[in-house]
Each structure stands twice: as C-alpha cells, then as structure tokens.
Amino acid sequence: xxxxxxxxxxxxxxxxxxxxxxxxxxxxxxxxxxxxxxxxxxxxxxxxxxxxxxxxxxxxxxxxxxxxxxxxxxxxxxxxxxxxxxxxxxxxxxxxxxxxxxxxxxxxxxxxxxxxxxxxxxxxxxxxxxxxxxxxxxxxxxxxxxxxxxxxxxxxxxxxxxxxxxxxxxxxxxxxxxxxxxxxxxxxxxxxxxxxxxxxxxxxxxxxxxxxxxxxxxxxxxxxxxxxxxxxxxxxxxxx
Amino acid sequence: xxxxxxxxxxxxxxxxxxxxxxxxxxxxxxxxxxxxxxxxxxxxxxxxxxxxxxxxxxxxxxxxxxxxxxxxxxxxxxxxxxxxxxxxxxxxxxxxxxxxxxxxxxxxxxxxxxxxxxxxxxxxxxxxxxxxxxxxxxxxxxxxxxxxxxxxxxxxxxxxxxxxxxxxxxxxxxxxxxxxxxxxxxxxxxxxxxxxxxxxxxxxxxxxxxxxxxxxxxxxxxxxxxxxxxxxxxxxxxxxxxxxxxxxxxxxxxxxxxxxxxxxxxxxxxxxxxxxxxxxxxxxxxxxxxxxxxxxxxxxxxxxxxxxxxxxxxxxxxxxxxxxxxxxxxxxxxxxxxxxxxxxx
Numbered sequence: 254x255x256x257x258x259x260x261x262x263x264x265x266x267x268x269x270x271x272x273x274x275x276x277x278x279x280x281x282x283x284x285x286x287x288x289x290x291x292x293x294x295x296x297x298x299x300x301x302x303x304x305x306x307x308x309x310x311x312x313x314x315x316x317x318x319x320x321x322x323x324x325x326x327x328x329x330x331x332x333x334x335x336x337x338x339x340x341x342x343x344x345x346x347x348x349x350x351x352x353x354x355x356x357x358x359x360x361x362x363x364x365x366x367x368x369x370x371x372x373x374x375x376x377x378x379x380x381x382x383x384x385x386x387x388x389x390x391x392x393x394x395x396x397x398x399x400x401x402x403x404x405x406x407x408x409x410x411x412x413x414x415x416x417x418x419x420x421x422x423x424x425x426x427x428x429x430x431x432x433x434x435x436x437x438x439x440x441x442x443x444x445x446x447x448x449x450x451x452x453x454x455x456x457x458x459x460x461x462x463x464x465x466x467x468x469x470x471x472x473x474x475x476x477x478x479x480x481x482x483x484x485x486x487x488x489x490x491x492x493x
Numbered sequence: 494x495x496x497x498x499x500x501x502x503x504x505x506x507x508x509x510x511x512x513x514x515x516x517x518x519x520x521x522x523x524x525x526x527x528x529x530x531x532x533x534x535x536x537x538x539x540x541x542x543x544x545x546x547x548x549x550x551x552x553x554x555x556x557x558x559x560x561x562x563x564x565x566x567x568x569x570x571x572x573x574x575x576x577x578x579x580x581x582x583x584x585x586x587x588x589x590x591x592x593x594x595x596x597x598x599x600x601x602x603x604x605x606x607x608x609x610x611x612x613x614x615x616x617x618x619x620x621x622x623x624x625x626x627x628x629x630x631x632x633x634x635x636x637x638x639x640x641x642x643x644x645x646x647x648x649x650x651x652x653x654x655x656x657x658x659x660x661x662x663x664x665x666x667x668x669x670x671x672x673x674x675x676x677x678x679x680x681x682x683x684x685x686x687x688x689x690x691x692x693x694x695x696x697x698x699x700x701x702x703x704x705x706x707x708x709x710x711x712x713x714x715x716x717x718x719x720x721x722x723x724x725x726x727x728x729x730x731x732x733x734x735x736x737x738x739x740x741x742x743x744x745x746x747x748x749x750x751x752x753x754x755x756x757x758x759x760x761x762x763x764x765x766x767x768x769x770x771x772x773x774x775x776x777x778x779x780x781x782x783x784x785x786x787x788x789x790x791x792x793x794x795x796x797x798x799x800x801x802x803x804x805x806x807x808x809x810x811x812x813x814x815x816x817x818x819x820x821x822x823x824x825x826x827x828x829x830x831x832x833x834x835x836x837x838x
Binding site (some may be wrong): 305307328329330332336337338340341342343344347348350351352354355356359360361362385402411413 | 605719720721722723725726728729730732733734735736737738739780783784785786788789
C-alpha cells in the first residue's frame, strides 16, 4: 500500500503578495509519479517550490507526512542537463556526486562516493566515471545526473524537464528507467511540457491552466494521463 | 583554423621576445624610470644594507656589475645578489606568495562563477577606504578600507538577492576610480600614494603587514579550496542545494567575503596590479589543462608561485617594476597556454 508523503489542501502560492498558482487538493505517495504540465509562465516551478516546502503557501496547507516523526522528507532534484555549466572542470563522477555533497559538511562526500559509483553501475554508466562531463552526450549526461540524484536515497525525486534536448532513443531509455524506480517505491514529480513523456510515466497529472485575467493565479486541475492525452489530441485536431 | 591559431601563437611568442629584447637594449632608460618610481624602496634598502640611494632599489649594486650586453650580471655576482635580494625582500615575497596562493584559488572560482567584474570593482572600492584614511591622516589605512569594502559587499549581496540591475558593479568600479582621487584632491603626497596603490610599481612590505596578512590569506585560500564541491553544487544545481536545506544567497555572500578579504589584504600590501594579476592569470592559465577542480586548484597555486618567481627575477634582472613583471609574464604564459590548448583540441 502506498504511503502518503505530501498533501496540499486549498493552497495558493506566490511571491511578494502576488498569487501565482492555486491548488485545491493534491497528493503524492510512494510508488507514484505526479506529472506537472502547463505552458511556459503558468507557474510550474512555483507549484513545485510550494509542494516541496521551499515556498510557504499564502493560504492553505502543505503537509509533509514525515514531519510528525521529525524526519524531514529527503527531496532529491534532477536538474536539466542543459542547465549544467560545462566550462567547469569536472568528471562524470564529480557531477554525479553533486546531490550527495549538498547534504554533507563542506560538501565532502568521503566514503559515500561508493554509493554514487554503485548507482552509476546500476544505470550502466560506471565506465564513464572518469570521463569529462562536458564530453558526454546529452543522454549520458542526464543518466549521470540521475544516478547522482538517486544515490542520495531520496524519498521524493523532482525532475525538471528530464527529456528536454534528448533524442528519441535516450528519451525512451530514461522513461523506462524512471518507471522502474517508481515501481520500486520512489515518489516522483516531473515538470515537463512534453505531454507524451508525462503520459508514459505519471499516475496523475497536475495540469496548470493560466488565468484569463491578470492578477489571478493559475488553476491546477488533476487529471489522469489518458484524459491529458485525449485533451491534447482534441486540441491538435482543432488546430489541424 | 589550426594554421590561424599557429600564426597567433608564433606572434605571441615573438611579441614576448620583442619586449624582452627592447628592455635589454635600453637599460639606461629603464634604470632611470626605476630610480624615479622606486624611491621609497630605495630608502628601505639604504636603511637595511647601506647601499647608495642613487642605485636602483631592486638591484642594490647592479650598475657596477652590469654587463654591456644587457641588464644581467656576471655569474658569481648574481648568486650573491639573489641571496641578498631575497633576504631584503623576504616579507614582500612572502606576502606576494600568499596573495598568489589565495588569488589562484579564489580566482579560479571567480572565473568559473563569472564574477570577474566584481573582482575588478572591489579594489577600486578598497581605494575609496584607503583615500579616506589618507585624508584623515591615519597611519593604518586598513580599517577604513575594510569598512568601505564591507559596505560595498553588503550592497552587492543585497542587490544580487533582489536581482537588481547589472549597473551596480560597473558603477562601483567607476565610483571607486573617481571618488578615491576626489577625496584626496590637492593633497600631493596622498595622490602619489594612491597612484602607487593602483599601479603597484613601488612594492615594499614591512614585517608587521606580512605577519598580519599572510596567515589570513592562507586560511582564506584553504577554506575556499576545501569548499570546492559546495561552489560546484551552487553553480550547477542551486535548486538541489536549496532542497537540501542550504541557502545559496548566504553561500554567495561567503564567497564574496572571502574574495573581498584577499583583495583587501593584497591591495593594502602589494597594490591593485599584483592582486588582479594573481587572481586572474594563474587560474586562466591552468583551466584549459585540468579535468577536475582539485587539480586546477593545485596547478593554479603552483603557477602563481612560478609567475612570482619569474616576475621577481625579471624585475631585478631587467629593472622592471615587480607587479607589472608578474602580470606581463603571466599574461604571456596565459596566451601561450590558451593557444596551445586550442591547438591540442
């Protein structure tokens, strides 16, 4: 049975008194993947910041289930490989160690480098460990970053546009991997504007509809992957 | 493409050779200029060793032993001269080495984090503080310089947090250049002192300055080097850092603070040129050749010390000002390093 990890009730998130996005009800549990879909500027990042606790709600509640046990949720983050600054001298192992270093004093990872190497091995990229990160392909870079994020043993993993810039094969390989980890119990949140990818991985999708009037927050609709697929298809037919 | 790079490479080498040859060919002129600019160093040397003030400061008895072909001395004399020179300039060399080590470490992250403009602006801001100290007639210029630098640091950090316009840092740069001189306008000696602070031509460090600066610089360098994974994380995945409970703005402020300390102490002891040379040149020289940050840090430190040794050698052998010698040699090596790395690619 899935354990509820995060619950959002009637919450509005925003900055400087300006509401950006409003959610009536949203849940995230173990072995579930929540897709976050919406056009640019609809408040996807703001919603994720709110759900993960980086942004306090202007109204409503965000409940992290493990707060009662005084064990904060371990939330991992997979950055977009395109946002990585490649002029920094670093190997694939250095890049994969980023997530673990975030939770260590001075960033030293010490013996936990073994965890990173083990996860790289599981993802079949351990042979890339000493290669320059900048010299890897987009798909390899994304796998390296994913291995790092997973090595930190997160309870919830947030992925920001994970398939952006990847070719078809790399995208499918990554999606298969993500499905595998969800099946093993990991809770995921995937931010994407690629509906096809979200439909393949997510159990439910938070669809952000931008407000019609200025100053109003975007509205979040929770839909099934099938419903999103149909809506996209209808919209494509209309345009066609 | 390779052909073009080869041509630039050859031109750069030729340029370095030309500069060296011209300096060797005109020892009399350079001696004169050195005598003009190094007056206080000469005074210090006179006190320390009883050498005539008419002789150039960086080479106490050079004129008698100078060969007709250039500024170099004969072999036996050179050995004695170098020992003696190193002894006389030990505090300056020690401080410059510490500035080199700290500058190489901080400079690496300054370049990678694209904060070069901030690093250029801070010395100008420090100069405002130094000018205030001069105007008030204070012996120690460090407290006012520290005060002004800290105010600027807080302002930089706040403006970054609020994502304020990118006019702030360049405006501070210009303000530093202008206000520092306006504060001491019509005070002849102070103007000369401030010019010296900017150009770093006349480098003299006393024991007290060295003993206060060197340990702090080395601690800052060590701290910055130990935190290499933190700087890497903040640059590559600030959201991951935030989710792990870190505050990126606070870490950014810490980095600016470390940078300010190095620039402040370095400028106070050695002048702006030496500090900026050590900040940018060793790091930029080693970056194309390193695969990881730890190796870049170590290589940067070693290269900065080589630049200092080479600069010290050339400044004495060819009667060049020290800071400019370090900067000039560093720049030439940097160009060669960059071009060679492009050729290799």
